[in-house]
Amino acid sequence: MNEETREIYDSRVLRSLRRVIRAVDKYSHKLNTELGLTTPQLLCLDTLARAGAPLTQKALGETVSLGASTVNGIVDRLEAKQYLLRRRSGRDRRQVFLELTPAGRGVLETAPSLLQDRFSTSFAALPGERQKTITEALELVVRLMEADTIDASPNLFAHDKVEPE
CATH class of the missing domain: 1.10.10.10 (Winged helix-like DNA-binding domain superfamily/Winged helix DNA-binding domain)
Known part of the structure; x- marks a missing residue:
């Protein structure tokens, strides 16, 4: 892979992560404003x-x-x-x-409906192999960011734990 292609992927990944962060932030702000x-x-x-x-x-x-x-x-x-x-x-x-x-x-x-529930419903509708691929890719991103020691609730899966296949 050449340097230009790598930069394009870097940019796409960072934009995607930022969109996820913004979606969670916007939901959190709405929740705090509406319900305290x-x-x-x-x-x-x-x-x-x-x-x-x-x-x-x-x-x-x-x-x-x-x-x-x-x-x-x-x-x-x-x-x-x-x-x-x-x-x-x-x-x-x-x-x-x-x-x-x-x-x-x-x-x-x-x-309002938990943002996590919306994600969980859409995620559950995907084929099992696609769910596995997405899960493994996100876990790899966490390791690449050296964020695997950060304590975090699985609150994108509000009611169900994700079990490895």
């Missing part, structure tokens, strides 16, 4: 709603792939907005469960 929530906050509320039962903070963090301190801050803010409650277990007082309040359920009903 961040994307991780909405993701946590949505995860609690879909769980069907109260979750511990640790379980919530594992489900959304966020660290304990990050989830703690999110839960503090959601509790202050009265979107969730912390309830101690009757059996083991050390365990604290998170429950959505009616206000939390209400905000989820008015929330």
